[in-house]
Amino acid sequence: MAKPVEADVVLSCNEHLPTVDVWLVIDVLRATTVIVRWFELGGRELYPTDTPDAARRLAHDLEQEGRNPLLMGEVNAITPQGFDLGNSPLDLTKELAAARECAVMATTNGTKALLRAAETGVPVFAACIRNASSALGCALSRGSRIGLLCSGRKGRPSWDDTLCAGLLLSLLQRRHPGLRLADSARLALLTWQSSRNDLQASLAGADHAVFLDRVGYRADIAFACIPDAVEAVPELHEVPHGDGMRAVLRRVPPDAMGPRLGTALPLPEPAPVGPPRTERAQTAQNRFASLLQYVKSDADHLFLGGNRHKKSGRARLR
Ligand code: MLT
Numbered sequence: 097m098a099k100p101v102e103a104d105v106v107l108s109c110n111e112h113l114p115t116v117d118v119w120l121v122i123d124v125l126r127a128t129t130v131i132v133r134w135f136e137l138g139g140r141e142l143y144p145t146d147t148p149d150a151a152r153r154l155a156h157d158l159e160q161e162g163r164n165p166l167l168m169g170e171v172n173a174i175t176p177q178g179f180d181l182g183n184s185p186l187d188l189t190k191e192l193a194a195a196r197e198c199a200v201m202a203t204t205n206g207t208k209a210l211l212r213a214a215e216t217g218v219p220v221f222a223a224c225i226r227n228a229s230s231a232l233g234c235a236l237s238r239g240s241r242i243g244l245l246c247s248g249r250k251g252r253p254s255w256d257d258t259l260c261a262g263l264l265l266s267l268l269q270r271r272h273p274g275l276r277l278a279d280s281a282r283l284a285l286l287t288w289q290s291s292r293n294d295l296q297a298s299l300a301g302a303d304h305a306v307f308l309d310r311v312g313y314r315a316d317i318a319f320a321c322i323p324d325a326v327e328a329v330p331e332l333h334e335v336p337h338g339d340g341m342r343a344v345l346r347r348v349p350p351d352a353m354g355p356r357l358g359t360a361l362p363l364p365e366p367a368p369v370g371p372p373r374t375e376r377a378q379t380a381q382n383r384f385a386s387l388l389q390y391v392k393s394d395a396d397h398l399f400l401g402g403n404r405h406k407k408s409g410r411a412r413l414r
Pocket residue numbers: 123125126127128170172173183203204205206207247
């Protein structure tokens with residue numbers, strides 16, 4: 097029998113990491129959005145590093161090996177000295193992705209979160225709002241205990257990453273209505289529910305979005321909040337480098353993408369529980385019409401708050 101699907105959310109990168117089968121690492125503003133963009137544009141490999149110095153050293157080593165890496169990233173949204181690019185997804189182009197064999201990246205939170213997840217030894221994928229359904233499909237193909245690691249900001253939860261975690265959970269709930277959610281997962285789901293009708297406005301209110309707007313990156317926020325704009329899902333691998341091993345992201349090939357989950361596009365508000373009395377007196381004909389409508393609108397995929405209806409299930413992920 098298939099194992100029940102469970103989900104846990106880590107709201108910021110320095111928290112305790114539970115045991116899971118697979119991690120989806122999230123940094124909507126902007127690291128994982130940029131990483132996904134790199135692969136969407138045809139980029140081949142991307143090496144995440146934890147500091148600008150580590151990125152410079154690695155880029156130097158790769159150059160010595162005859163490769164021509166694109167060095168990109170940020171510290172407080174500013175392009176570090178000697179880097180080719182900052183951390184705006186809008187600065188990446190197809191031409192750049194084709195011209196450079198690989199990219200090396202260092203950001204304040206996102207690349208660190210990826211490396212932290214990598215230390216747990218389970219599969220790790222980069223997720224954001226733009227690749228939500230595909231990323232979740234990949235995770236489901238690797239295990240039943242799904243961990244969502246939000247990079248957060250300055251060691252604390254961030255609205256943007258929590259919202260994206262909630263979006264992923266809502267997709268997971270469509271597929272597994274009895275899904276058992278940890279408390280942090282329920283918080284993420286509530287964040288998503290309160291945001292889905294105006295995603296852009298909600299995202300724009302996040303601390304980091306306000307900061308990015310002030311320093312001239314408003315367009316990045318609009319870019320980051322389009323659900324399922326892309327199918328590209330980057331997966332972390334370990335490759336030998338010098339005397340040790342190094343993490344590198346590569347795009348998951350089409351035959352390893354896992355189940356397709358439909359679209360994450362914002363859904364209409366679920367109908368209030370219990371229709372008004374007058375609407376209950378339906379004729380057989382209009383009952384049939386609403387059933388058809390139900391099937392057409394894929395209403396079984398609406399968020400139903402599954403765990404409240406489930407009597408059993410494990411308390412939370414170990
Ligand atoms: C991060 O890793 O903290 C971010 O991606 C920051 C940013 O791009 O502004």
